[in-house]
Amino acid sequence: MTDSALPSRLQVSDPDLSFQRRERRLEAVRLEAIRTGHVEAIGARPAGSPIPIASIETGYYGIHMLKEPQWSWEIPVYFFVGGAAGAAAVIAQFAQMTGSDTEVVGDARTVAAIGAILSPALLVSDLGVPSRFLNMLRVFKVQSPMSVGVYIVSLFGPSAMAAKIVNWARRNGSGTMLKIVEGTAGLFAALTGLGMATYTGVLIGATAIPVWNENIDTLPTHFALSGLAAGVSAIQLMGHEDSRALNLLGIAASAGETLEGVKLELEIKPANVPIKKGLSGAITRIGGVLSGPLPLALRLAAIISKDSRSKNLVRAASAASLAGSLLTRVGWIRAGHLSARDYRLPLQIAAGTSKMKPPEARMAKGQPRPGGLVERSCDRAL
Amino acid sequence: MSATTAFLTDSTLCIGCKACEVACKEWNDLGEDGLNWTGFSYDNTEAVGHSTWRHVKFVEHPPEIGHGGNSPDVASWTFSSDVCKHCENAGCLEACPTGSIVRTEFGGVYVQPDICNGCSYCVVACPFGVVQRNKEDGRAFKCTFCYDRQKVGLTPACAHACPTESIKFGKLDELRAEAARRLEKLHEEGMQDATLYDPIDTSIGGIHAFFITRGDPRQYNLPPQPEIPTIYAERGWKSAAIGAGVLAVGTLLAFLGDRQ
Numbered sequence: 001m002t003d004s005a006l007p008s009r010l011q012v013s014d015p016d017l018s019f020q021r022r023e024r025r026l027e028a029v030r031l032e033a034i035r036t037g038h039v040e041a042i043g044a045r046p047a048g049s050p051i052p053i054a055s056i057e058t059g060y061y062g063i064h065m066l067k068e069p070q071w072s073w074e075i076p077v078y079f080f081v082g083g084a085a086g087a088a089a090v091i092a093q094f095a096q097m098t099g100s101d102t103e104v105v106g107d108a109r110t111v112a113a114i115g116a117i118l119s120p121a122l123l124v125s126d127l128g129v130p131s132r133f134l135n136m137l138r139v140f141k142v143q144s145p146m147s148v149g150v151y152i153v154s155l156f157g158p159s160a161m162a163a164k165i166v167n168w169a170r171r172n173g174s175g176t177m178l179k180i181v182e183g184t185a186g187l188f189a190a191l192t193g194l195g196m197a198t199y200t201g202v203l204i205g206a207t208a209i210p211v212w213n214e215n216i217d218t219l220p221t222h223f224a225l226s227g228l229a230a231g232v233s234a235i236q237l238m239g240h241e242d243s244r245a246l247n248l249l250g251i252a253a254s255a256g257e258t259l260e261g262v263k264l265e266l267e268i269k270p271a272n273v274p275i276k277k278g279l280s281g282a283i284t285r286i287g288g289v290l291s292g293p294l295p296l297a298l299r300l301a302a303i304i305s306k307d308s309r310s311k312n313l314v315r316a317a318s319a320a321s322l323a324g325s326l327l328t329r330v331g332w333i334r335a336g337h338l339s340a341r342d343y344r345l346p347l348q349i350a351a352g353t354s355k356m357k358p359p360e361a362r363m364a365k366g367q368p369r370p371g372g373l374v375e376r377s378c379d380r381a382l
Numbered sequence: 383m384s385a386t387t388a389f390l391t392d393s394t395l396c397i398g399c400k401a402c403e404v405a406c407k408e409w410n411d412l413g414e415d416g417l418n419w420t421g422f423s424y425d426n427t428e429a430v431g432h433s434t435w436r437h438v439k440f441v442e443h444p445p446e447i448g449h450g451g452n453s454p455d456v457a458s459w460t461f462s463s464d465v466c467k468h469c470e471n472a473g474c475l476e477a478c479p480t481g482s483i484v485r486t487e488f489g490g491v492y493v494q495p496d497i498c499n500g501c502s503y504c505v506v507a508c509p510f511g512v513v514q515r516n517k518e519d520g521r522a523f524k525c526t527f528c529y530d531r532q533k534v535g536l537t538p539a540c541a542h543a544c545p546t547e548s549i550k551f552g553k554l555d556e557l558r559a560e561a562a563r564r565l566e567k568l569h570e571e572g573m574q575d576a577t578l579y580d581p582i583d584t585s586i587g588g589i590h591a592f593f594i595t596r597g598d599p600r601q602y603n604l605p606p607q608p609e610i611p612t613i614y615a616e617r618g619w620k621s622a623a624i625g626a627g628v629l630a631v632g633t634l635l636a637f638l639g640d641r642q
Contacts, residue, residue: 060439061422066511070502081440090633128520132499141482143612146503147479194626201625202618206611207506208473213611216618224625228632245640262617328412336506346509346605365610 059343066208066340069333071126078122079200079329082153083227084117084234084322086196090162091231091249093190096183100245105168106240111231112189113164119196123153145203150187153193159188197227200311200329204336209348210271211339212332219332222260229253229291230325233318241314250314251299254321271345274335284331292322386489387532388554389541390561391463391592393602394568394576395548398438398461402425405543406436409528416636429603432462432514436540437464441601460596463540463549464603466491466512468590473610474524477507489554489590490527498522509529509586509608527590554590561592568594585610 059065092108095101122131137154141147162185168176201220205213212219238248239304264275275284298317302310339345406412415433420426425440443458471489482497483504493504493513500520504513513524528538536542536618538567541551550557561578568576579599586608595602 056598056600060441061602063603064511065429065603065605067431067505067514069506069507070515070517087629087633091631094630094633094637098634098641100640127500129500132520135480135482135497135499136501137480138497141476141477141481143615144479144503145615145618146477146501150479168543190630194629195622197629198622198625202615202622203503204506205618205621206615207477208509208511208609208611209501209506213614216614217621220618220622221625221628224622224629228629243640245636248636248639249633252636256628259563284571340506340511343603346608347600348601348606349605370575 025120034275057349059347059349062343064341064343065346068208068337073299074122074126076329076333077326078119078126079223079333080230080326081115081122082119082196082200083329084230085112085119085160086156086193086198087224087231088112088115088235089156089186089189089193090197091235091246093165093183093186096186101240101243104235104240104243104246106171107240108231108235109164109186110159110238111234111307112160112193115196116160116189119153122155123178145199145206149195149199151201152192152199156189156192156196161183161194163189165256169355183328195232198224204332207336208346209339210337210342211274211335211378214269214271218260218263221330222257225253225256225260226291226325226328227319229257229295233295233321233323233325236314236318237322241311241318246297247302247314250317250321251296252321254292254296254317256292257288257305257324258296261292263321264288270350274338275331278338280331280334280338283334285325287324287327287329287331290320292324295321295324385412386554387527387551388468388489388513388557389538390463390550390552390557390564390594391465391563391591392548392550392575392594393441393460393462393596394594395546396438396461396463397546397548398440398459399545400438401543401545402436402463402540402549403434403438405539406525407434409531409539410435410526430466430512430514430525432516432523435465435523438462439602441595441597461543461548462595462602465540465591466527467510467586467592468525468527469610470587470589471511471585471610471612473507473509474504474513474614476584476610476612478504479504483605486527486529486532488527488529488532490529490532491524492526492529493522493524495521495523507611509605509610558592564594579604581606581608585606585613 013146088111089109092105092112092135096105111248120133128162136147136150139147140151163182166178166182166185170182198220201223202216205216205219208212230251232253236243236246236250266270274280295317298313298320302313302317305313344350395501412435414633415431418426420428423440423442425438427434430437433565441460441462451530461642469535472483475485475491479501480497480499482494482499484492484494486492498521500522502515502522502574503514504522515522517613528536531538537551541549550560565576565578573596576594577599578592580588582588584607593599593602593604595604600606603632
């Protein structure tokens with residue numbers, strides 16, 4: 001029987017409130033009552049059901065104490081864009097200083113400049129009211145990675161854009177004056193670019209979120225390599241598949257990410273559960289494969305392949321690295337949400353000491369509570 | 383210079399009337415935060431947040447004579463009114479990039495609403511999960527320690543409304559001494575499980591809103607080892623320096639190698 005077969009007064013447009021669902025729920029309640037002797041649900045606590053207990057094992061009814069991060073989607077995307085742009089600025093500068101291919105320099109400057117425009121836009125969008133960004137420029141606090149980061153972004157933006165504009169202006173000649181200006185702006189962009197690629201790791205690491213602060217020793221390096229891989233890949237996709245230097249860097253970065261992935265897989269600690277299990281674990285792992293072993297294999301294969309195939313392999317590796325870098329950031333941020341929701345970690349309750357799940361999970365599965373003693377005494381009371 | 387003030391919240395005196403919650407909401411003009419049944423205890427507020435600055439926890443236990451009642455059939459209850467801890471070393475204050483969060487002359491931690499820009503970094507920096515961003519407004523809010531009332535010599539609204547003096551307000555040193563005396567008295571009276579929660583030995587360096595609770599403080603969602611997140615920053619910057627070094631040297635070598 002479908003909903004449409006019901007009398008019109010019972011048809012509800014909202015599928016959540018559909019008649020069938022409610023009927024199924026009543027049936028489920030009846031079965032649960034038969035099976036366990038009591039039924040639990042929001043707002044329904046039949047007399048005689050076990051009263052809940054707060055305990056050393058369950059904390060405060062399994063309600064998590066820490067607050068979840070409240071950043072919107074813009075923040076992980078910014079981590080990705082900022083990391084790639086920062087690394088691109090470094091690449092542009094060293095490519096220019098060593099007298100490398102001017103087209104590589106130009107395109108690297110382009111990647112850095114695009115990132116320099118997108119980064120503050122994403123940050124402002126997260127804040128909601130654009131003028132609020134300026135509030136962060138009224139003080140400088142070295143103890144706050146957020147404050148340090150804001151100044152890195154604010155200095156990186158203009159210098160990376162200036163470097164690109166001057167680079168574009170001197171495309172037909174090489175005025176010494178302009179070259180010095182580009183070099184200076186580029187040097188500034190490269191220095192702050194190093195910050196762009198790394199500080200986001202410190203930013204999330206120096207928080208109360210367990211999965212982040214327990215990995216603070218590696219997160220910034222991890223993010224730096226991820227940014228380098230993304231930066232190299234973005235430049236290569238602009239037609240530099242055969243740049244030897246970029247290919248070398250790409251191999252190095254993906255090899256580094258592979259090592260980081262292996263390290264994370266081998267490390268077993270309770271705080272790391274969110275980067276291994278569930279949706280956030282899946283995202284982090286897929287991100288890890290796409291930034292580590294996959295591009296590494298593709299890039300190594302490109303070395304021994306023929307010219308045209310080699311280019312395609314490098315392109316595929318670059319696309320994988322870019323996707324991997326983005327997914328890595330998304331995965332780590334999501335993991336932070338899950339980590340905050342684990343009531344056990346800040347209360348130092350070892351996993352496995354309690355079968356109690358967080359309230360929402362318990363509601364869904366109707367799992368009986370621990371505390372048989374309570375159940376019996378209440379039964380007696382009736 | 384005014385003296386540093388503090389709250390002593392004594393759960394052995396709390397009757398769970400929620401007068402503090404109501405007083406706080408009314409004085410600070412906080413919105414209602416959902417009239418939902420949690421379904422797992424008589425506590426339907428769950429936690430402090432952007433619109434709940436006082437929150438009475440209902441810690442329910444199996445019936446135990448003398449512990450929150452003398453009936454063998456009724457659960458024993460202890461209540462404890464939770465609030466921002468106003469840490470000696472406050473994670474939110476250190477993390478705030480705008481300087482919106484400041485230390486007041488009363489030693490409290492105060493979020494200036496006209497400066498807060500809603501970056502929500504304080505939310506993840508608080509080791510007690512107190513600060514929260516109001517999604518509609520965009521800014522972060524938490525207990526002000528009734529800075530406005532203290533400014534004119536008044537007691538914070540919650541302490542003023544408390545009918546059993548479970549929430550005591552006073553000078554930090556005096557209240558710490560009183561907490562010690564009270565604890566001694568409770569132990570004398572046979573409440574051996576009464577403890578004072580004030581993490582002085584951690585990087586937090588003590589709190590300005592401490593609690594007397596019965597049993598393990600973890601049942602009250604009070605973490606045994608809260609740390610200010612800035613203690614991780616040094617290791618983070620070290621790792622960042624390594625990352626930056628690898629990035630710079632690697633890039634330089636790659637392009638130098640390419641030139642030859």
